[in-house]
Every structure is written in structure tokens, then in C-alpha cells.
Amino acid sequence: MTKIIEPSKQSSIFRRPSSETGIWSWITTVDHKKIGIMYGYAAFFFLLIGGLEALILRIQLSQPDNNFLTAAEYNAMFTMHGTTMIFLAIMPISAAFFNYLLPLQIGARDVAFPRLNALSFWIFIFGGAFLYSTFIFGTAGAPEGGYLAEEVGWLGSAPNGGWFGYQPNAGMKYSPGTAMDYWAIGLQILGVASLISAFNFITTIINMRTEGMRFMRMPVFTWMTFAVSFLLAFSLPIIAIALFYVTFDRKFGTTFFLTEGGGDPILWQHLFWLFGHPEVYILILPAFGIVSEVLPTFSRKPLFGYAAIVFAGFGIAFIGFGVWAHHMFASAISPVAQAGFGLSTMVIAVPTGVKIFNWLGTIWGGKLKLNTPMLFSLGFIGMFVIGGLSGVTHSIVPADTQQTDTYYVVAHFHYVLFGGALFGIFSGLYYWFPKVWGKMYNESLGKIHFWLMMIGFNLTFGPMHWLGLQGQVRRTWVYAEETNLQFWNIIVTVGAFIIALSIIVFMVNWIFSKRNGEKAPFDPWDARTLEWTIPSPTPVWNFSTAPIVKSLDDFWHTKYSEDEDGRAVRREETDQMLLELEEDGLNPSEHIALPNPSYFPIVLASGLPFLGYAVIYKSIPLALIGTVLLLVGGFGWGTEPLEEEIHLDSDE
């Protein structure tokens, strides 16, 4: 029987929250699993919004000289599409995986700082809400020499300077109004959230590993989380400072990026891409990690070249800081710099290629089980290779100057971030679905989802290569009929709607299976990592007793031995062992103290949007409200112990 000790309800400023179900249990939770689930749903919500924006863009481009959107609205839509997908969809979905899986994979009971974890989630929510409040409060006036104010409209009242906010276009002169301020400060707030979770995860991985979980025994997904956290920790400060400068330029009249005041617009590009390129790896490395878990499991073989994959991941993360200027070959940088960054761009393809060959080596000769997660992982390899190869073509500077700002580039990064990151994420969503919900998803619907998405994806982004090489410019809101670009544009739009359909199939599957799916066994895939040694859905306390790890893929080795040909043979005692594991997992034999829920993370986080509004509208009252919320949150946090003192009663 379960013996979780009820926390004694001491009070700090407020009464300590104690709900275990219902909305308050979610708002005050510090449990990494609940936070992970909330991250997942919130990010998926934003993924839908970002997808809707993409569909609006595609409707506009399905006809030559279309007037579905004005230029102003189109600018706002592509800016919000990019910003949403990167900062509010892919990054937080990765964070959902990190949160849920990281402690499980290293055998811990929670992350190092559970309340900071809740804080970063709430900051992310408030940051996303703040950014999207631009549609209600924001204004985007008519730029000097640009479109007319009456063409802006409601949709156009959003940030419109592109997701990389190039200066001086995103400055006050060419982007008047407050919309770009919402963008700059919104990203600032979201950056704080990611930064906090980054050092939380780094500390967790270094210091919360269970006994025997040496670094070189950690699952690859954990390794990639580690690499991503370092990338976040070292790249976000750069963009944070750059965004400070933007806000100072726009609100307080400085000229950091304005040539007329002695500033330097190219400095913005350097700072932005010094963050922006590591950001690309922040988006893709989690998918690398997921795929490295899925492929061995469904090939029934160990991961080929574990150490190579780990070091290649860190190689990518390290070199990722030295390639940023390949985004700027068309800007004013010297030929020497162009050559240097062209070379480093070629070099970074090497560790990436190492990984591809490792994955191929893993499935080579394996007994493949083509379940939905495996299909998505295989799709990931194929699509990512296409995106990777078109990426290497950009390292040839003369070719790149031809392709810059055309649909070729759009095709490239969607193959990497959709065909790569998102396929990997879907693979992971299906793979860990049974662990999170304790139910099985519907396999046929899953496969329909995969094939629809595969077809829709290639119809959408494949033809963009040709459109780009034929000269269709990125971010154009119309094209003339005489350009003969219409045919492929229609195909692209059809493809985009097929993707939308596949997402609907996914949602139906998710909702239906979560309610009525078959009950999942705790190790449905015959997997290798620690999260499969505990019951599904994961109990609140994760592990009843701390697991002790003796080797890489420890769980697999306890289930299987090898015959003389090196083939896996299931041990006789395995079935009995699994039964015992589930029994133990559900019935901890000792008292377990868990961190108590807390109000203060959400209180503290709610102060930040007020400070943001205060800067935009230069309002002292709003600044005071924000500061008070920060102080109340901080004071309550500081005076409230993480765990209430527990009086251990003897077992009856």
C-alpha cells in the first residue's frame, strides 16, 4: 500500500496549497511530470496557432496577385508564424520532453530545483500571452515610404519585422507603433524562461544521477538535453542583451543599431545570429535524442556507436557557435570572414553526418518493428538528410548569395525544422504516450497520421526548392502571373492543407486513445532505459527505490543475455522480474517526501508581463504592480521551505 506522507499544512504568507486534483493542483504543482504535460499542451496550442498562420500565408500565395491579405497583414503573419513556431512551439515541446523524461532517465525523483522549474513554465506561459496580446493592444503604424496605415488592419497589428527582426527595419522609423516592442520584450521574457530551465537541467544532470548512472551510461536523450541546455545557457544571454539594445533604441532614443547615430545594424545581425545559429541546434538536438532512443528499441539492437553519437552531439553544439555568419553572406562582411564561415559550415556537417551513419548502423540488420514512433524516426532520418544536404550547399558562398532570401532557403530550414525537429517530436510523442497516460495510442490512426504528414510535408516544402531557384523571393506577399510560379504554389498550398489534416488525425488519436485506449503495460516496446522500469502512468514518486545502474542500457541487460553468436536471448527469469518491478513500483516500501506545491512560481512569473507593459507604455503604475508581484513572489518563495518538515511516523 502507498505511504506518501501528507505534508503538514504550515502557513507562510498564504496557506500552503494542498490540492492534488483539479485546476489548483496544476497551477501550484512543482512536479516535473505535470509541468512537462502542461508544457506539451501549451506548446501544441501554439503549434496550432502557428500552423493557422502558415495556412493563411499559403492561401494568400495560392493565386498570383492575390488580395486575400494586404502586405502589412502578410508581414505580420510570417513574423508571427516564425516567432511562434520557434519560441512557442518547438522549444517548449522539447522542454516538455526534457521535463517529463530527464529525471526518469537518470533515475531521479525530480529536477534539481522543482520550484524554479514551475517558474520557468509560468514565465513561458506569460511570455507567450504577452507576445500574443499584441493583437489586442499592439499597433503597427505605416512605415516611412511603405504601405498606408489603413492597410494594416487587425491581423497586421502584430510584430511585422520578421522573426530575426533585422535593424533598422525593425526600428522605430520603419516599424512604428508598439508591435515590435511586444516582439522584443516578449522574446526577452521567453528567454528568461528558457535560461532558468537550462541551468536547472544542467544542474539536474550533473548532480541528480542515481547510483551507477555514470556520464557514459546516460541515455542519449539525456545527453542531448545536456547539450541543448548548454547551448541555451550560452546563447540566450547574447540575444537578451541585443534585445535590450533594441528596446533602448525604440523606447529611449539610443542609436545602437541606427547608422544615423553612429550605431551599427550589422552588429544586430552578428548578435542575433550568434544566438540564432545555436538556436537551430537547440531546436534539432532534442529530436536527435528522441530518435536515438526510438531506433535501437524498434530495431532490437543497441545504438551503434554510443560514444560517437554523444561526442558528435557536443561537437555540433560547440561548432554551432562558430558558424553564425553564414546567415550573413549577403551582408557587409569581409571575404576572409565569408571563407572562414563557409569552411566552418562545411565542418559542422561532419559530426551531423557521423550521427546519420550511426543511426543507419543501428537499424542495419535489425529486426525492425514498424510502429508509428519508428516510422516517424525513419522519416526523420530521410527528411533531415535532405535538409542537411541543402544546408551544406549554403556554405558555398557564391551559391548562397544566389539563394539568400529565396524560397530555396525556406525549403531548406523547413526540411530541417519540420522534417527534422517536428518528425522527431512526433516520434517521441507516440513513443512515450503509453508511459505518460498508461494507455496505448491507436496504431492505424498513427500510421495514417505519419503517411499523411509525410506526403503533405513533401508536397509543401519539396517544390519550394524549385520555386526558390526559379526566383520566388522569400517574404513576398504577391507574385505576378507572368512569372509562371503559380503551378508549384498551388501544390504547396494543397500540401499545407494535407499537413493540417494529418494534425487533425493526430489530435483525434490522442484524445480518443487517452480516454479509451487499451491499458498499456509498463514496458510496451521492450525498451532499454530507466523510465520503462516503472509503472505506466508514472507514479507521482517516480521510483519507489532509487535504481542502481550497472551498465549502459541496463534495463535491457537485465532482460536479455547473449548466446554465443551475440544474439539477444530473453532470460528465463525476465517475466517474473517484470512482474515484481511493477508491483514494487506501485507500492513503495518507505516514506517518500516530495516537494510541496507552491503558489509563488506563478505569482513571481506574473510580474514580468506587467514590467513589459510598463516599458512599452512608459507607465510607472504598471512597473509598480510588476515589482510588487516580483517582490511578493520572491519573498514568499524565500521564506517557504521546499519541503515541509515531515514527522516520520513508524509503520503501523
Added chain:
Amino acid sequence: MSNSHSYPHEPTGVETRKLGMWVFLSTEILFFGTLITTFMIFKGSDFPGMKLTDVYDIPFTSISSFILLMSSLTMVLAHNALEANDQEKTRVWLLATAMLGAVFLAGQIYEFTEFYHKGFELTTNIFSSSFYVLTGFHGLHVFVGVVLLLALWAIGQRQKGLTLEGGMNLEFVALYWHFVDIVWIVLFTVVYLI
């Protein structure tokens, strides 16, 4: 049978909060790195209006820098006192550290107002913008540090006193404080001396 506290923690032997602080400080290096780089880029540019040599008061800033550096010494003394479990002395040295930090901040405010009255405003030129944002960002860090020190001092008033473990502990704040001081050594060199 062991209870939950035996759940393995800290295979590195470093206390988790302290480790978290080290990671946080490593990101701080990037924050200041970006600011300093920008400052260096604009320092050499032709800026109209006031020049830095017109307004700097090196002797004054040297004294306030010395005061900030001394606060690192008092911080170490506070730490030593706590290791010897001398609560009284710990509180005194903590308060001294906070006061030295506050004096430094007051000096910075005085310096900013002086510069402002000499016509050296935030938007005067690109150099003044970088100067105020860089040194202001550091000042904000000192301010946060003073608040943390005072909070620690207040916690120390309680019955239990301060310990070297648990929540907001002295070592944790000390790491941050020394870091902020070290950054100032770099800033003083880069901004005023070179």
C-alpha cells in the same frame, strides 16, 4: 531500512544549489561579455559631442572601486566567521559587506548625475548609450547583491541563525557577490583605464 533522505544525490559532491549558482554565473559571463564587446566596438568610433576624457573622474571611481573590492574581503570574513559558527560576527561582516556595496552604488548614482549635469546623457551619443547600459547593468547586479545580503542578514536575526546549508545560504550569495566584484575589475579596466 533507509528513509527517503538516502535517495542518492550529488554524485559530484558539490552541493546542488552551489552548482546551480556556478552554472548561472557562467551564463552571466555571456551577458557581460556581450555588453563589453559592444562597448569596445563603439568606444573607438567617432562620436559627436562629449568625449569620455571630458567627464571621467578617475580618482573618484578608483576610490569607489576600492570600496567594492573591500566588500569581497568582508564577505570572506563573514564566511570565515560562520565556519567558526560565530553568528554575531557573521552578521556584522554581512552588514558591512552590504554597506560597502551600498556605498559603491551611491558613488555610481553620484557619478551618473555628475555626468548628466555635464551634458553627458543616455542619448548624447553612441558612447554614452553604451556606457550607461553597461555600467547600469552592473549596478543592477550590485543592487540585487545588496538586497540578497540584507535578506541573509535578516534571516540571521532569527533564533536558528545562519547555516552553511539549506535555502538561501551564505556561500550561495558569496559566490554571486565575488562574481559581481570580479566583473567590476574588468569593467573598471575596460571602461575607465584603457
